Amino acid sequence: MPFTLYNAPQSTCSQRVRFVLNAKKLPFAEVKLNLLEGDQLKPDYLKLNPNGVVPTLDHDGAIIIDSTVITEYLDEVVPAESFTPENPVMRAHMRALMHFMDEMPAAAVRVPTFNLAFLPRFQKMSREDFIAMAESKPLRREFMLTMGQTGFPKHEMDAALSRLRRAYERMDAEIEHSGGPWLLGKKITLADIAVMPALVRMNDLGMPHWQDLPRVAAWFDNIRAQAAFEPTYYSGSLLSERFPHLRSKATA
Numbered sequence: 001m002p003f004t005l006y007n008a009p010q011s012t013c014s015q016r017v018r019f020v021l022n023a024k025k026l027p028f029a030e031v032k033l034n035l036l037e038g039d040q041l042k043p044d045y046l047k048l049n050p051n052g053v054v055p056t057l058d059h060d061g062a063i064i065i066d067s068t069v070i071t072e073y074l075d076e077v078v079p080a081e082s083f084t085p086e087n088p089v090m091r092a093h094m095r096a097l098m099h100f101m102d103e104m105p106a107a108a109v110r111v112p113t114f115n116l117a118f119l120p121r122f123q124k125m126s127r128e129d130f131i132a133m134a135e136s137k138p139l140r141r142e143f144m145l146t147m148g149q150t151g152f153p154k155h156e157m158d159a160a161l162s163r164l165r166r167a168y169e170r171m172d173a174e175i176e177h178s179g180g181p182w183l184l185g186k187k188i189t190l191a192d193i194a195v196m197p198a199l200v201r202m203n204d205l206g207m208p209h210w211q212d213l214p215r216v217a218a219w220f221d222n223i224r225a226q227a228a229f230e231p232t233y234y235s236g237s238l239l240s241e242r243f244p245h246l247r248s249k250a251t252a
């Protein structure tokens with residue numbers, strides 16, 4: 001099997017890559033890392049991915065990191081079932097949207113995720129252990145230290161929710177402009193896949209704050225109806241499955 005994906009079931013970045021692998025029907029071996037136990041910070045893994053995050057793709061020994069880069073790579077090496085428009089202007093637009101998705105919804109979704117799901121675990125740690133854990137993270141040190149053991153304050157949560165809302169509004173405008181049903185028009189692209197996990201996560205956290213935007217609501221139904229969705233979100237991929245206290249929020 002030429003593809004090995006180092007990832008975590010509930011990791012939003014990993015879900016982007018699993019979706020593309022599944023959509024292209026590419027068999028892959030999955031190495032599941034336990035992010036709360038720090039598997040991503042072990043020396044052997046850091047040799048593959050010095051950022052100490054998932055996902056990482058091993059393609060016949062070639063190591064590719066960063067989820068959007070991996071999805072573009074997969075679309076290049078396996079062009080069948082392409083998720084990239086042929087027109088260079090559309091391609092550029094897709095890439096610009098992927099950058100937007102990384103900077104806005106994908107970054108913002110970490111705040112409610114950590115506050116609602118992970119904080120209780122961090123609160124059980126001694127101060128020394130928490131600081132040592134935060135400082136061991138190459139990419140997320142400052143994020144962890146800002147959150148601390150009391151969590152992000154209300155104004156940070158509100159700011160994250162506002163950033164997410166602006167992303168849904170941007171999606172709405174893109175779909176309106178392209179004629180939909182996808183962000184760039186009739187064909188699903190890597191830009192749709194880049195934002196998918198943020199909406200799935202917010203839905204799972206019981207905060208689907210796009211329901212007054214019918215184009216985005218239809219987009220969400222459409223992406224969940226894709227054949228690749230179910231194998232991507234296999235049992236245990238939703239945060240509420242691992243942290244049952246979130247389930248009451250999700251169904252509220």
Ligand SMILES: N[C@@H](CCC(=O)N[C@@H](CS)C(=O)NCC(=O)O)C(=O)O
Pocket residue numbers: 011012013014035040052053054055065066067068137140
């Ligand atoms: N830009 C990176 C970000 C990867 C990332 O943040 N991964 C998270 C899971 S979605 C992670 O591994 N977190 C582990 C940690 O914070 O220690 C990508 O898209 O691959």
